[in-house]
Amino acid sequence: MSKRVVQGIVVSDKGDKTVVVRIDRRFAHPLLKKTIRKSKRYSVHDPENKFKVGDQVRIEECRPVSKTKRWQVIVG
Numbered sequence: 001m002s003k004r005v006v007q008g009i010v011v012s013d014k015g016d017k018t019v020v021v022r023i024d025r026r027f028a029h030p031l032l033k034k035t036i037r038k039s040k041r042y043s044v045h046d047p048e049n050k051f052k053v054g055d056q057v058r059i060e061e062c063r064p065v066s067k068t069k070r071w072q073v074i075v076g
Contacts, residue, residue: 003061005074010055011041018069019046021059045072 012020045065058075
């Protein structure tokens with residue numbers, strides 16, 4: 001089974017070895033046919049603390065690293 005890979009923007013880097021990444025998605029409303037933008041925030045494992053706020057990153061699913069972290073950074 002392949003791991004999901006998504007692209008997002010770092011919105012917080014205050015945790016040790018953790019960044020918060022916002023993933024934006026756009027889709028058409030099924031009834032109104034209007035384009036809607038939604039976003040979701042993920043806690044992501046960053047073992048080297050090298051990503052800062054505003055960086056665009058790619059993240060992939062991984063085994064649980066902590067209570068909230070199930071993603072890890074793969075590319076900056």
